[in-house]
Amino acid sequence: MTPTPAASTTVGRSPGLRFDIVAGLTAAAVVLPKAMAYATVAGLPVAVGLYTAFIPMVIYALLGTSRVLSVSSTTTLAILAGTQLGLSVPDGDPGRLITATATLTALVGAMLLAARLLRLGFVANFISTPVLTGFKAGIGLVIVLDQVPKLLGVHITKQGFFLDVVSVTQHLPQTSMITLAVALATFAVLIGMERLWPHSPAPLVAVAGGIAAAWLLGLEAQGVSLVGLIPQGLPSITLPDAALVAAMAPAATATSRRARRLMRPALPRRDPRPALPARLRARTDSSRCKTHM
Numbered sequence: 001m002t003p004t005p006a007a008s009t010t011v012g013r014s015p016g017l018r019f020d021i022v023a024g025l026t027a028a029a030v031v032l033p034k035a036m037a038y039a040t041v042a043g044l045p046v047a048v049g050l051y052t053a054f055i056p057m058v059i060y061a062l063l064g065t066s067r068v069l070s071v072s073s074t075t076t077l078a079i080l081a082g083t084q085l086g087l088s089v090p091d092g093d094p095g096r097l098i099t100a101t102a103t104l105t106a107l108v109g110a111m112l113l114a115a116r117l118l119r120l121g122f123v124a125n126f127i128s129t130p131v132l133t134g135f136k137a138g139i140g141l142v143i144v145l146d147q148v149p150k151l152l153g154v155h156i157t158k159q160g161f162f163l164d165v166v167s168v169t170q171h172l173p174q175t176s177m178i179t180l181a182v183a184l185a186t187f188a189v190l191i192g193m194e195r196l197w198p199h200s201p202a203p204l205v206a207v208a209g210g211i212a213a214a215w216l217l218g219l220e221a222q223g224v225s226l227v228g229l230i231p232q233g234l235p236s237i238t239l240p241d242a243a244l245v246a247a248m249a250p251a252a253t254a255t256s257r258r259a260r261r262l263m264r265p266a267l268p269r270r271d272p273r274p275a276l277p278a279r280l281r282a283r284t285d286s287s288r289c290k291t292h293m
Helices: 005-011 015-041 045-063 075-090 094-117 121-126 129-152 161-170 175-194 202-217 244-262 279-290
Strands: none
Touching: 015 045, 015 075, 015 094, 015 129, 015 202, 075 094, 075 244, 094 121, 094 244, 121 175, 129 175, 175 202
């Protein structure tokens, strides 16, 4: 079928590019603040979150084929990475953290490629829904507990979930009121905008408001911890360390399985009566309708 000149002119116009730019800016307004938060959850510098939000999307835009696949980070992946990084680099040395992160990233990528070549995606279907629900609930509790000291302006030594709960409770009298006020104001902006304007870039507005308040009110001088200087330009290339492969393998396996689970589409529900003839199935449906009437 040969397209008409009008149709060809319509296809060749640029509104599609304009809509893509608007969609990209809208997604960036939501993804960038969250990526920065995910980096802090993983115990990494904020700049790593920016690189995570930017570089994978550029690569996937050039090489990917799916228009609905999310390639940014998630809270689950951040806490999995942060747990392993905390075990591998207990002193929190920035250079060693970046090297360990590069090693973990390379292992996860290699496992996902191997799973694709061996067609192992079906394995994710054997993970039951109760297990996933419990896993996500546990991850949520860990993330909330990890952020509570930052919201209160206190510092604790992480020793495990229940010991951290006790430590946070003991540090409550040391709460920084100005830090708590900033946290409550941020919550109010996020929740209020989500309810009043559901499609608004609430995270971006909250981050911009926090930056403006820190500059105008001098929050750092009043005891509020700030992110600090973010490096400019592109990141330097850090190669994986072969000595960390054995220590990172369990976390890489868990992360790759979680990523495969996120990419697996939900299976369609099947008719529980496939063996019944169509005529008998129709009679069964009609009898059920009469019964309900």
